[in-house]
Amino acid sequence: MNLDFSQIVPYIPFILEGIWATLKFVSVSILMGFILGTLLSLCKITKTPLLKWLADAYTSIFRGTPLILQLMIIYYAVPQLTGYDISAFLSAVLAFGLNSAAYISEIIRGGILAVDKGQTEAAEALGVPYKPMMLNIILPQAFKNILPAMMNEFITLTKESALVSTIGYLDIMRRAQVVGSDLYRNFEPLLFAGLIYWVIVYILTSVGRLVERRLRQSD
Amino acid sequence: MIKANNITKVFGESTVLQQITTTIKQGEVVTIIGPSGSGKSTFLRCLNLLEDPTEGQIFLHDQEITLPKTNKLVIRKNIGMVFQHFHLFPHMTVLDNVSYAPQKVKGVSKQEAEKTAKQLLTKVGLTDKEDTYPNRLSGGQKQRVAIARALAMEPSIMLFDEPTSALDPEMVKEVLDVIKDLAQTGMTMVIVTHEMNFAKEVADRVLFLDNGRLVEEAEPTRFFEQPTSERARDFLDKVL
Ligand SMILES: Nc1ncnc2c1ncn2[C@@H]1O[C@H](COP(=O)(O)OP(=O)(O)OP(=O)(O)O)[C@@H](O)[C@H]1O
Numbered sequence: 001m002n003l004d005f006s007q008i009v010p011y012i013p014f015i016l017e018g019i020w021a022t023l024k025f026v027s028v029s030i031l032m033g034f035i036l037g038t039l040l041s042l043c044k045i046t047k048t049p050l051l052k053w054l055a056d057a058y059t060s061i062f063r064g065t066p067l068i069l070q071l072m073i074i075y076y077a078v079p080q081l082t083g084y085d086i087s088a089f090l091s092a093v094l095a096f097g098l099n100s101a102a103y104i105s106e107i108i109r110g111g112i113l114a115v116d117k118g119q120t121e122a123a124e125a126l127g128v129p130y131k132p133m134m135l136n137i138i139l140p141q142a143f144k145n146i147l148p149a150m151m152n153e154f155i156t157l158t159k160e161s162a163l164v165s166t167i168g169y170l171d172i173m174r175r176a177q178v179v180g181s182d183l184y185r186n187f188e189p190l191l192f193a194g195l196i197y198w199v200i201v202y203i204l205t206s207v208g209r210l211v212e213r214r215l216r217q218s219d
Numbered sequence: 220m221i222k223a224n225n226i227t228k229v230f231g232e233s234t235v236l237q238q239i240t241t242t243i244k245q246g247e248v249v250t251i252i253g254p255s256g257s258g259k260s261t262f263l264r265c266l267n268l269l270e271d272p273t274e275g276q277i278f279l280h281d282q283e284i285t286l287p288k289t290n291k292l293v294i295r296k297n298i299g300m301v302f303q304h305f306h307l308f309p310h311m312t313v314l315d316n317v318s319y320a321p322q323k324v325k326g327v328s329k330q331e332a333e334k335t336a337k338q339l340l341t342k343v344g345l346t347d348k349e350d351t352y353p354n355r356l357s358g359g360q361k362q363r364v365a366i367a368r369a370l371a372m373e374p375s376i377m378l379f380d381e382p383t384s385a386l387d388p389e390m391v392k393e394v395l396d397v398i399k400d401l402a403q404t405g406m407t408m409v410i411v412t413h414e415m416n417f418a419k420e421v422a423d424r425v426l427f428l429d430n431g432r433l434v435e436e437a438e439p440t441r442f443f444e445q446p447t448s449e450r451a452r453d454f455l456d457k458v459l
């Protein structure tokens with residue numbers, strides 16, 4: 001065994017820049033997933049069969065196929081189909097955003113169903129229309145219920161994000177590979193990348209716990 | 220005035236209400252009593268269309284509201300409801316709980332709605348709780364906020380579904396007192412209750428439901444002293 005970490009020292013800033021690249025697209029993705037997921041979850045709980053069917057089909061497709069396939073389709077197939085030369089960043093955001101929307105919509109649906117039915121009845125009895133009822137009364141309570149699950153989704157997405165290295169997006173993973181081929185040594189940069197992922201996930205998990213504890217106190 | 224005409228409600232296989240007909244006049248206080256599962260809540264919920272009657276009509280101030288084209292939200296603005304388990308909005312302060320609906324539903328300005336809310340909170344004896352969240356209130360206080368919240372819409376009728384059943388005994392009185400005060404002001408009210416003394420004291424008329432039927436309907440002294448039906452006699456023997 002001969003490990004030599006001194007060689008990757010000059011590359012450390014280059015790899016660390018990947019943190020920003022990774023977090024940037026994961027954050028944008030989860031934001032997109034959250035907005036789209038909220039809309040999907042509302043479709044799932046309506047009484048309109050068509051909307052429900054569409055939302056369920058969407059969820060089934062995005063959860064039933066590999067994320068890397070979705071990413072490849074967006075990155076390679078979209079240009080072929082439309083002639084639009086889509087960037088790696090946009091592909092990554094779209095794939096992860098659309099994919100996480102499917103998961104998040106299930107989380108939010110569960111969160112909405114967990115809100116006491118009495119809340120809907122109280123709002124209805126006061127004559128509050130559907131939209132303000134959802135926006136001001138049901139969703140705020142649902143979002144509070146699902147905060148821990150959302151934190152988990154964010155962590156999962158951060159780990160899965162390494163997939164975007166396959167389309168050349170310069171995230172942490174991709175940068176480690178680049179350094180590896182530069183040095184003809186792969187173990188050290190990959191190990192370093194692993195450390196970075198672990199630290200990020202550790203921080204996110206701690207923040208998640210803190211938020212959860214806060215929430216429990218406020219109940 | 221609210222009038223129920225031949226109201227029948229069926230849930231799946233079971234008929235929960237059978238052809239109930241009664242009229243609640245302006246300013247009248249009606250209490251509904253009866254055994255558990257007799258359909259009291261269901262009847263109350265039909266009055267503000269939280270449940271759609273399977274058959275029959277409801278008239279509010281002589282206007283039928285059970286027509287398919289009825290806008291339920293418009294009807295409910297006029298009918299306040301207080302639930303057994305309060306159902307306050309837990310993420311809003313007491314003041315927001317009371318002032319929310321007038322702003323959203325009636326387009327009252329925030330300033331105006333809060334002013335009214337404060338007056339109502341004073342009326343139910345909760346002046347100092349404006350900025351408190353519901354989880355910091357006792358059951359009795361919660362229910363008084365819920366009453367203020369319903370009154371904030373300035374309804375012409377108030378429905379109460381066992382407003383004191385979820386309360387510790389020492390808190391029952393404070394809530395009943397608020398309801399009695401309301402009765403004094405001439406508010407039209409329909410109250411489902413297990414508090415027989417209260418029913419006797421506050422009601423102009425008592426409806427006795429059993430097994431989905433309106434078995435007896437009388438003014439309270441008559442009803443409690445000389446119930447005509449066997450079912451009502453049995454029931455009163457058990458609860459009094
Ligand atoms: N949404 C529903 N679906 C099916 N059955 C229902 C529904 N709501 C009520 N029921 C049934 O209708 C019957 C009457 O219920 P309701 O709640 O009106 O009785 P209640 O007189 O208010 O009883 P309690 O004193 O226990 O509150 C019960 O048998 C109940 O199980």
Ligand SMILES: [Mg+2]
Nearest residue numbers: 259260261380
């Ligand atoms: Mg009931």
